[in-house]
Amino acid sequence: MCGIVGYIGPNSATPRLIAGLRKLEYRGYDSSGIALVAPVNGNNEILLRREVGKIDALQRELDTHPLTADATVGIGHTRWATHGVPSVRNAHPHLSRNGRIAVVHNGIIDNYQELRAQLTARGFEFRSETDTEVLAHLIELNSADTLVDSVRAALRHVQGTFGIAVVSADFPDEMIVARRGSPIVIGSNGTETLVASDVAPIVPYTTSVTFLDDGDIAILTPGRFEIRSLSNASVSREPTSVDWDPGAAEKGGFEHFMLKEIFEQPEALENCLRGRLIEADGAAKLSGLRLEPRDIASLSNLVITACGTSYYAGLHGSYAFEQLAGIPARIEQAAEFRYRNPIVSPDTGVIAISQSGETADTLAAVREAARKGALVCSICNVVGSTIAREAGRGIYLHAGPEIGVASTKAFLCQVAVLNMMALLFGRTRRLSNAEGICIVRAMQQLPNLVRSVLAQNDRICAIAEKIAGCTDAFYIGRGYMYPAALEGALKLKEISYLHAEGYHAAELKHGPIALLDEHVPVIACAPSIPGHDKTMGNIQECRARKAPVIVIASEGDESVSAFTEDVIRIPACHEIVAAIPVVVAEQLLAYHVARLRGEPIDQPRNLAKSVTVE
Ligand code: AGP
DSSP states (O other), X not given: OOEEEEEESSSOHHHHHHXXXXXXXXXXXXXXXXXXXXXXXXXXXXXXXXXXXXXXHHHHHHHHSOOOTTOOEEXXXXXXXSSSOSXXXXXXXXXXXXXXXXEEEESOBTTHHHHHHHHHHTTOOOOXXXXXHHHHHHHHHTOOSSHHHHHHHHHTTOOBOEEEEEEXXXXXXXXXXXXXXXXXXXXEOSSOEEEESSSTTTTTTOSEEEEOOTTEEEEEETTEEEEEETTSOBOOOOOEEOOOOGGXXXXXXXXXXXXXXXXXXXXXXXXXXXXXXXTTTTEEOOGGGOOOHHHHHTOOXXXXXXXXXXXXXXXXXXXXXXXXXXXOEEEEEXXXXXXXXXXXXXXXXXXXXXXXXOOHHHHHHHHHHHHTTOEEEEEESSTTOHHHHHHOSEEEOOOOOOOSSSOOHHHHHHHHHHHHHHHHHHHHHTOOHHHHHHHHHHHHTHHHHHHHHHTTHHHHHHHHHHHTTOSEEEEEEOTTHHHHHHHHHHHHHHHHOOEEEXXXXXXXXXTGGGGOSTTSOEEEEOOSSTTHHHHHXXXXXXXXXXXXXXXEEETTOGGGGGTOSOEEEEOOOOTTTTHHHHHHHHHHHHHHHHHHTTOOTTSOTTOOSSOOOO
């Protein structure tokens, strides 16, 4: 949530900051801005440009009111509003009272009201409604001989979370960055140094990046940086080599990142599965877990925790663990887990799932589980992300960068990883070699299962035309199709703004069926796996209320033709993998509905890719 970027080097900062912000726009896009340290009439000053809306709007403002190309130090921000409406005055960077210090911030200052009252009493006037502005004033109030000492002194007063970058007209040759709870990545190629909220703006300059830990503060100069702790101890952080083609974060000819990412899924799954399935043993190898068979055997139960789409993948995982490994497994929404005081013990395995690896509630759940002595592991996509690092053990998805706010390829790979984990646990506990081989073979089919759904893109588009004008829709399914139904409804609502609900197929008649009529389509997830016959009965009930029905069914299942001509087919497959092609059909359906309604698919209103506030 919110993206921050900073550049210090020999070249003009503005185009580099804008290019970086474009790569971070997925983190928030209600307003943006940059601040430069620039020579003006022989003195250094801070120059500021901010605009409401996306980075294009800021670029237009810069085209109309250009900033000097001579400035080679600057910071930028793209915002997802927490405190104060999206407006120019609330957009970052924020300036200190004397206008000589500029700050960008990602996170939330919990005690900002108290700090604001104290600063107001000392004569500071606030120009915004944000929590961040207190930081700029606090740094000015705590002015010391060096900028890093001023920032450090200011941060002593701050409760809450932050990733910040600070520049000062009085210290034109450096930039200070610090982290507590919000990601900060630094990279330097020997002449230029960059900071950002994730690696994307940095990889065009260097693939060696350094992640700050909580409590770190760093001094950036052109071509180098030094990390210390907020208590001024020397700190050493190992750089990480990023195996990431910068072109992977471009649209590559697709109209939207979401569509590109949907079509990348066969390859994403291949990368996710590569080297992890051992057919002869009917097993999976997941070395990042660092678990010996006896460790797995000693676990008595599993708790999976996550938010949003990752939560639905976790629900699927809870079924897979119980089916394949016979180990009690439950899913818990991460915000509930962190505050509900759940029962976990040393023989509880806690699995935190997060595409971004930065979701605040999931991170807090990881910390709570670790505090209670559980064995914690993560399933993340972003390498080096906070959850991945704090969990200590885990599995990366290898799905590649996911830019569209609506999660697609990450979900598929989360389900694939959970299936592999369930297989690994199953083979350690109760699954036979023959049963394991059957699961491995089912998993190996995954890329082709997805390809067969992608090949129906035009047909799915035609079906989308029939429901694009609706205001409500229901998704139903049972067994492994229940999480698939929930995920389908989430995809539709988040990008098309069409009201959609996912229900267990059996639950519909306990209330929501009252809403069905000829204007409310029902999307039924009904491939030929256990539960199919029962779901057919539920589809009958929907048709009896005149609801139009779209069925996602297996090839060769002619029973569905009695209800509708709108059928999307998936190849015959094992129930453990069926959710994957079904969800691909739902993704394409949601995508086309949103496109037909003219919505901004990659950056839906009110959402952000990485939810770093609770
Ligand atoms: C997915 O389409 C959503 N944008 C959202 O639900 C997301 O899955 C959720 O915020 C969790 O994110 P994470 O996987 O990065 O933790």
